[in-house]
Amino acid sequence: MTENGVFSRDKVLTIDTMNPTVKNVEYAVRGPIVQRAMQIEKELREGVKKPFTEVIKANIGDAHAMGQQPITFFRQVLALCSYPELLNENMFPEDAKNRARRILQACGGGSVGAYSASQGIDCVRQDVARYIERRDGGVPCDPDNVYLTTGASDGIVTMLKLLVCGEGASRTGVMISIPQYPLYSAALAELGAVQVNYYLNEEKCWSMDLSELESSLAEARKHCNPKALCIINPGNPTGQVQSRQCIEGVIRFAAKERLFLMADEVYQDNVYAEGCQFHSFKKVLFELGPEYSDNVELASFHSTSKCYMGECGFRGGYMEVINMDAEVQAQLSKLVSVRLCPPVPGQALMDLVVNSPQPGEPSHITFMKERTATLSLLAEKAKLTEQILNTVPGITCNPVQGAMYSFPNISLPEKSIKEAKALGQAPDMFYCMKLLEETGICLVPGSGFGQKDGTYHFRSGQPSLLKHFITAFHILRWV
Amino acid sequence: MTENGVFSRDKVLTIDTMNPTVKNVEYAVRGPIVQRAMQIEKELREGVKKPFTEVIKANIGDAHAMGQQPITFFRQVLALCSYPELLNENMFPEDAKNRARRILQACGGGSVGAYSASQGIDCVRQDVARYIERRDGGVPCDPDNVYLTTGASDGIVTMLKLLVCGEGASRTGVMISIPQYPLYSAALAELGAVQVNYYLNEEKCWSMDLSELESSLAEARKHCNPKALCIINPGNPTGQVQSRQCIEGVIRFAAKERLFLMADEVYQDNVYAEGCQFHSFKKVLFELGPEYSDNVELASFHSTSKCYMGECGFRGGYMEVINMDAEVQAQLSKLVSVRLCPPVPGQALMDLVVNSPQPGEPSHITFMKERTATLSLLAEKAKLTEQILNTVPGITCNPVQGAMYSFPNISLPEKSIKEAKALGQAPDMFYCMKLLEETGICLVPGSGFGQKDGTYHFRSGQPSLLKHFITAFHILRWV
Known part of the structure; x- marks a missing residue:
């Protein structure tokens, strides 16, 4: 006093x-x-x-x-969406105007200032689904399984939120690579989950060893309940690109050990080394046949922040969930509704990334x-x-x-x-x-x-x- | 099998x-x-x-x-920020161009596609601080206490995350008005906090009764540890505007009962009824003198989504923290760094809201x-x-x-x-x-x-x- x-x-x-x-x-x-x-x-x-x-x-x-310079086409469309008066100007190519019109039509009141559906704008999710199908050689993608996010981080944290529960020895464990991107350890610490480390093999160019996964899991089972396995491919911070064979092994391991797979694939266009190629976890999963593709639960994450776009500031991204239990997915949809919607300009940008200028369109060559x-x-x-x-x-x-x-x-x-x-x-x-x-x-x-x-x-x-x-x-x- | x-x-x-x-x-x-x-x-x-x-x-x-139509000036600046080539065009007023240049200069590489500082762009936080000072008749505001957010929701959830802990009877309780905006109940449920209800008085135009606050708190103390009191003013969903006297009473109550105040003031420009006026919790706190203004912990939230802007899709917002313990504030700064940064276009928009066209500038009359x-x-x-x-x-x-x-x-x-x-x-x-x-x-x-x-x-x-x-x-x- x-x-x-x-x-x-x-x-x-x-x-x-x-x-x-x-x-x-x-x-x-x-x-x-x-x-x-x-x-x-x-x-x-x-x-x-x-x-x-x-x-x-x-x-x-x-x-x-x-x-790094932004892609001209993307920024033209974003300017048109921000200030639709510009649609009356001659300075923009027709394809940029068309993309902007299409996005604006899908927005409440024709404005990127309106809230979108919490899962993301319908037509953007459809475009994402078609992009994934093209990328994965025709493996089907249901737009209802696509959630637009505030950067990939938002999607990853949301998935972890759904997964983590329990106390003591039944507390959820989540396997992450070491070295890892520290979003994972940060999110797990905040959720009070058990971080289960598996080490990448530096001698073999940071590849994943199945024996390491096995021993890490066996050790973790002594004191927690490991439920998920996170992979970053191409790797951050380690820059490796997983081989198809390695991914296949990881999927078989996750299936056998009943682990939910989380594939952080935000660098999917950033592959440089000769002989290396990006293989999406989803594509490999489906190539393993229905025993796997009907069962293994997978969430895959992408973003507008990396690759050739580098548009970090817009906080655009998506996640696709595969084989998620329907009741859980309803809970996911409810959970994302609390944050109302991802930033609409970021959604628009994500749309442009998955629906970029096509041959014959005026912006294609420059793009x-x-x-x-x-x-x-x-x-x-x-x-x-x-x-x-x-x-x-x-x-x-x-x-x-x-x-x-x-x-x-x-x-x-x-x-x-x-x-x-x-x-x-x-x-x-x-x-x-x-x-x-x-x-x-x-x-x-x-x-x-x-x-x-x-x-x-x-x-x-x-x-x-x-x-x-x-x-x-x-x-x-x-x- | x-x-x-x-x-x-x-x-x-x-x-x-x-x-x-x-x-x-x-x-x-x-x-x-x-x-x-x-x-x-x-x-x-x-x-x-x-x-x-x-x-x-x-x-x-x-x-x-x-x-509702967006404000022309805001959208012009956003278009200029998205596609800076437009700075060379004659179609935009000089003040819009100047605002865009200033924002772009504060962005990494001069691009809204770069990450900003996690707390938000420096010059935007400075503009917010000056806005708050003008609004509150000169009560000082330190930009270091301003955090830009992804809409107000993000700030509210972040503050609750810092506050909630403990188990059983020592679990954190958070007082919220009933009726409430369900972000509060949703966030408290997710964090596993105890929701402590206090009822607004429908008979007296949804005002806050101190006796109700007192009895609600006394009851809650029997089974949890109430640490915070949330107020939405002007009210959502109830549309009341708290009187200065009421706010003073609430602050005295929070001081006496040692509660952290959270003031959701996103409707601060939406006051319609004659005789009603918006009083910020911060201003009233400072008018009560140093015993209060040096002690009572307060977080106040604002957003680009309401008022005359209605720009929900951009997910812009800020929070100001007052009298926050320095160590806790360092933890807050760390916590917000995990989500990298709020969407930069939303930050730019927040800047325009707090730094709108001034008399004499070309856009002022239209604005x-x-x-x-x-x-x-x-x-x-x-x-x-x-x-x-x-x-x-x-x-x-x-x-x-x-x-x-x-x-x-x-x-x-x-x-x-x-x-x-x-x-x-x-x-x-x-x-x-x-x-x-x-x-x-x-x-x-x-x-x-x-x-x-x-x-x-x-x-x-x-x-x-x-x-x-x-x-x-x-x-x-x-x-």
Whole structure:
């Protein structure tokens, strides 16, 4: 009580009274190193002298921020949808206008400012279904199984929400690859699920070993109830592209062990290495025959944020659910209705991705030129990254077969490891922090993704390459 | 096992094995009645004969779907941001171009397709802060306390996530008004929190009674740990505008009882009734002096979806946190980073709302004209709704002082109540379902928002009015 009798109180909400599961959440991609990078940027703006003039953010796969240009056709349609007065102007090609008209007709009151159906705009879901059918060589796709989402993250978290329950030894376990994309560990921590790690095989270009899956599962069954298996293909942060044979093995494993499959396939167009090809889990599932395709439960996720689009800011995405129990699917539909609808501009963009300009349409040539140029540049960067990194003593980098990152192994000398430990830091965090302070390059330490004990890595996106890695050469002297 | 020895299995994820808290979620605004309305629309398209030719969706506050026109200036800037080539065209006013340039400069790579900072674009948060300061007569606002969100719903759910924990009698309780907006009950169910109801006083135009708050809290303390108090002002679904005196009482109550305040103020520009005025919780808090303004924890929510904007599809919004513990706020910042960022077009739109054309700028006159026309129309509809509903025997409707809905009381005859109960339906659901089947009008039954036992209501948005309510006259004969 204060003197005048009202109160002088502690906070209601403190670190001790708040939800403990939130405290357990970690998200390295935007963690302490990125906080520090933002501070440094501010210091640079304020005129503080540094050994560099700008921060190079290689912490995140943010294509446009790294200079990738948006696809003209997409942005024309989005402008038309935002301000339909432009439909009266001559400056836009007819196919862009037609796409915009079609999207606007499907919106309440003809406005992208209206809520859509919670599952997403009907015609967009239909277009997604047709895209999936084309991609998978005719395997049927029911638009009712397609849910538009706020980026892929939203879909992944929603699926995990449906799956996770139980207490103690019957608590839901979810198998995720290590290294993983930390959305998974963050969502599992928040839901209080048991994170069941399976390690990718770095020696074999980050492939999945069935024996590793088996032993990880057997171990997990001793203390939780593993119900789902998550795969990221092409891999993030590890850049591998799973072979058809590997995917087949994973599906058979999931069927035998009764696991719900979650396939994060947001990098499906980002495949660079010769001999590598993207195989969707759904397609392989159906090729295994009805015993599998009628039974194995699968959710697959895609997004507008990666591939040649790189439109992260629009938060567009979809998920397709296959063999989901009808009652559960009704619960899913109810659950997504609470957030009303995914952002409509992101839905429109998703539509354009799955229904891009066709041969004969006025925008087709430009679209293909832009798409090819972007994917070629990404492929070139992937190759260069691997090559340059492997010339650096102490760094070993697997081929970047796909996705948008490299995840090289770094040998840190004992001295650095000790110094880091004395500071209570993970050694690779210590390394990345030094690199940031001395060169302005912002990477994410491997410990944020998970790695075998005693190994150290970093994840790097693909920014302006030469500048980035030539600097790294110099820096690596101190380790 | 099937004959060829693989498996024929039950689903992994069934209604029995799924997360039970998700099953407890209900969201009436998009519930069974809306499902049925969508079916009926499909039937109408397929040529099925009905006593009406279109479904009138009054289930949701979706302004554009109901014919409200977007603000020209907002859409011009959004088009410019989407397709910056348009900056070279003469067709846009200079102030629209300047706003677009400023937003694009704040985006990574000058693209709305880049991720923003997780908390939202810096300059947008600064603009929000200045807006709040103007609105609240100079009470200071720190942009670091502003978080851009994916609609207001996202902010509300995020705050609840931080608050809810504990088990059994120490489980977090959250006080919500009854009638409530069902996002609250849905989020609390999903988080497994205890929903603590306090009833609004229908006899006194849905005002808040302090004695009701007190008795509700005292009762709740017997079985849970009430930590937060949610207020929706102007009210949804009930349309009341809280008086300054009432808000002061609520703040004093929260201070005395140590409750975290959550003020849902998304209808802050939707105030129609004479003598009514919007008072932000923050402003009143600061007017009560430092004992309160230095202590009471408050989160306030706003959105681009309501008011004169009605831009629901963009999912723009913000929350401001006041007196939040620094460590908790760091956790909040971490938590929002997992979803990467709110949709950037929605952030841009939020910026335009808080930084609209100023006197002297080329778009100012048109902007003010459009804004005033929209708000006047909404005010007129609010008045007409109340008047027309009150002429119907069996219906009593409080003045619609603000927001975008009416929530009239309906007297249902015993016969209808019995019929409904025989069908296992809430009587007002039965009524609304009949109304939908016979007239095509889609309302939400009061039971979806909560109401005193034995009373029945519906919530109606404000669609093309005359058509709507004249039909209702006829229908009401059967009750």
